Amino acid sequence: MSLFDWFANRQKSSPAPQAQPERDIADGLWTKCESCGALTYTKDLQTNLMVCLECDHHMRVFSDERIHQLIDDGTWSGLDEDLVACDPLKFKDRKAYCERLQDYQEKTGLRDAVQTGTGLIEGLPLALGVMDFRFMGGSMGSVVGEKLTRLIEKGTQERCPVIIVCASGGARMQEGMLSLMQMAKTSAALERHRAHNFLYIPILTHPTTGGVTASFAMLGDMILAEPRATIGFAGRRVVEQTLREKLPDDFQTAEYLLDHGFVDAIVPRPQLKATLARLIRIHQPLPKVSDMPTSQINPAAEHVSP
């Protein structure tokens, strides 16, 4: 629908927001909150970082928008954008994996389920990875594992913090054991980053489950989560099947993990950027005495006459 059509429609019958034709929702002009049902003008919602103005529900945001939300304008520089999956197992379920990949690539404009790069956050340099749930449920195969590992290695080289926004259903089954081993690979890179005492903060967004939870999502020096995000290792249904009793309502939510000590803080999205910047600043090592210019160690030195 063009903007003109929209105005034309509006003039015909300026409807109350609740009565918006489905078409407008589909066109993205208006967005319906899946939690409270409120219809909001998408632009207003975007200004509020896709958090419902009525009920604070955190709607999904995808990699481009997330990068835009977190990184200072004009400072993003993407890494390894030329890596693509190549169906090493010739995997075919109801559909061939290579076809599936192509479909998702066309649908999302992404090559795989993560974007990585460097940029500034309130002027502070960092290496950022953002998983994208749209691409095969954010599943981790060889490309996701490789891009994240290179990102972490980059962070170690550049001596800067690594932040990973997690959103994933887990390992990508279509790449079999190659996917599982990405858990070890990313954890190896994090071990080296950590050995240098460089900072790593994963941000757990809805949903973060399976192999991602059992690797880099849980290895942060500090771990942040978005309100009400689903976070867990086994799927809720799997757990339900193994138990006869009903699961608590808040089971595997960010709040549940906070209660049980696995998350440091739940940060509403509008405060996420400032919170990250604050944490990075607090953890920036003070310059060592040996690194300082002599004048700062002993100001009197400047005044010593030759």
Added chain:
Amino acid sequence: MNDSKRKLQLLDFEKPLAELESRIEQIRTLAENNDVDVSDQIHQLEARATQLRQEIFSSLTPMQELQLARHPRRPSTLDYIQAITDEWMELHGDRQGTDDPAVVGGVGKLAGQPVLILGHQKGRDTKDNVARNFGMASPGGYRKALRLMEHANRFNLPILTFIDTPAAWAGLEAEQYGQGEAIARNLREMFQFDVPIVCTVIGEGGSGGALGIGVGDRLMMFEHSIYSVAPPEACAAILWRDAQKGPKAADALKITAKDLLSLGLMDTILPEPMGGAHSNPIEAAQTLKQSLLSALDELWRLSGQERRDLRYDKFRRMGIFTQIAA
């Protein structure tokens, strides 16, 4: 074990072989009772049985490999420990409030060499299986493993892990106590130990639950063991929307030792006695012991730093992807 009990544990594809064997037995009894010489006939049939066994076991489908890997009489971690060590003492507890019986570990000597051995432990019968949760470890199991590995690293004991689990336990408490965190931490920490680490899949390598004790300098798999990103039945339920498509999923997922060797994810396949490890556990244990000793022999020639660097490089190379022209 008596005959009727053995038959209960026969796998489908073993049945033609079992039938032939019981026919040989019948003829032998018949001949003995009637005092006739049938040794020629029996020789022939036995040769046929050997050939049949070879045929069956050299062309197993991935689903059949999976059945063998899950065989109730397949030697377990404690069986192998008993068979290969000169002495061994089990050590208990994660020091955080639990002692998960699905993971066992302890210190001992292997051909005179002090070692730490740990692994998943399935039950040897139904009651034991319930107690050990069918070898599905809880967070406490992974934390016990980590505690023992840290201990080994301090005292310069090589770490030998035996992998045999359907999956990490998916229960309410497992989630509550941080199953994901427990496995993740092991993955990271196993990269910082200086001592040699050798991981062997002895039966079922079930996804993250297996990998949680599966980061090492050498990765070995018994011939009829499997290692999978997800249980094939679960994968079938998700990808084919039909749990009955397990065999199809087992095929597609590439879970056999041979497949994983060719994908560059395994270093060594340990040959099993004809008919699988359970048909001759002592022989399987000897193979394991020799392979562990030769791996350790190679690894001890390196410095701790070299081992860590090589371990990093080994996992760093895992993954297959392409780079497209910009």
